[in-house]
Amino acid sequence: MGKLVVANNLTLTYENNPVIKSSNFTINSGDFVFLTGVSGSGKTTIIKSLYGELKPHSGNLRIGEFNLFNISKSKLSTLRKHLGIVFQDFKLIPEWNILKNVMLPLLIAGVNKNEAEQRAMEYLSRVKLSHKADKFPAELSGGEQQRAAIARATIHNPVMILADEPISGLDEYSASLVMDLFIKANQKGITIVIASHSIPTEFSINFRQLHIEKGKIYELA
Ligand SMILES: Nc1ncnc2c1ncn2[C@@H]1O[C@H](COP(=O)(O)OP(=O)(O)O)[C@@H](O)[C@H]1O
Ligand SMILES: [Mg+2]
Numbered sequence: 416m417g418k419l420v421v422a423n424n425l426t427l428t429y430e431n432n433p434v435i436k437s438s439n440f441t442i443n444s445g446d447f448v449f450l451t452g453v454s455g456s457g458k459t460t461i462i463k464s465l466y467g468e469l470k471p472h473s474g475n476l477r478i479g480e481f482n483l484f485n486i487s488k489s490k491l492s493t494l495r496k497h498l499g500i501v502f503q504d505f506k507l508i509p510e511w512n513i514l515k516n517v518m519l520p521l522l523i524a525g526v527n528k529n530e531a532e533q534r535a536m537e538y539l540s541r542v543k544l545s546h547k548a549d550k551f552p553a554e555l556s557g558g559e560q561q562r563a564a565i566a567r568a569t570i571h572n573p574v575m576i577l578a579d580e581p582i583s584g585l586d587e588y589s590a591s592l593v594m595d596l597f598i599k600a601n602q603k604g605i606t607i608v609i610a611s612h613s614i615p616t617e618f619s620i621n622f623r624q625l626h627i628e629k630g631k632i633y634e635l636a
Contacts, residue, residue: 558589
C-alpha cells in the first residue's frame with residue numbers, strides 16, 4: 416500500500432513552545448493507527464496538523480499530494496473533503512437536527528438532498544440512532560452525540576478518518592458501536608487514525624501504534 420501521510424523532521428509548536436520535536440512517521444493507505452500518549456503529550460496537536468488546522472513549524476508534512484507546510488486555502492478545503500474528522504468535543508451544529516448534521520459532508524460534496532437524506536438515515540441506523548434523527552444535539556447524551564459525529568465523519572467515504580479520543584467517556588455500548596464502525600470503515604479501505612490514551616482491550620484487528628513521548632513519535636510493535 417502507498418504512503419498516505421509522510422512526516423519528516425516535523426516540529427509542531429504553539430508560540431514557539433515545541434510540542435512535537437523533529438519527528439518522523441508515515442501512515443500507509445489502509446492502516447489502522449492508534450496515536451497514543453499521556454494527556455498533554457500532543458495527540459490532539461498531531462490530529463490538528465493532519466487536517467491543516469495547525470501549520471508545521473518546520474520539517475515536512477505531506478498527505479497524498481498535499482504539502483501541509485504551504486497549502487493554499489482552496490487546496491486545504493479540497494483535502495478536508497477527503498477527510499472524516501471526529502472532534503474531542505463532537506462539534507455537531509447545535510441549530511441543526513441530527514439528520515441534517517449527518518448529511519453535512521454530502522451536502523458539501525453536492526449530493527442532492529433526497530439522496531443525502533436517505534444515506535444519512537442509513538448511517539444513523541448503523542449507529543442505532545434512527546429514532547433520534549429529528550432531535551437536536553443538546554437532546555442527545557454524550558455517547559449518542561459521539562455516535563452521530565462518527566456517522567457524519569464516515570458518510571462521505573473519506574480517504575482517512577481522524578478521530579480524537581472517540582471513545583473516551585463513552586459507555587461500553589456506545590464505545591463498541593463506535594469501534595465497530597471504524598473497523599468496518601477500515602475494511603472498506605479507509606485509513607483510520609485514532610488518538611487515544613490507551614488501546615481498547617480485546618482489539619482484534621491488525622493495527623499500528625504510534626506513541627508520543629517527550630515530543631518524539633515512536634512506532635510500538
Ligand atoms: N492552543 C494552544 N496554545 C498553547 N498551547 C497549547 C494549545 N493547545 C495545546 N497546547 C499545549 O500543547 C501540549 C499538547 O497538547 P495536546 O495536543 O492537546 O495533548 P493531548 O491531546 O495529547 O492531551 C500541552 O502541553 C498543551 O498544553
Ligand atoms: Mg487531546
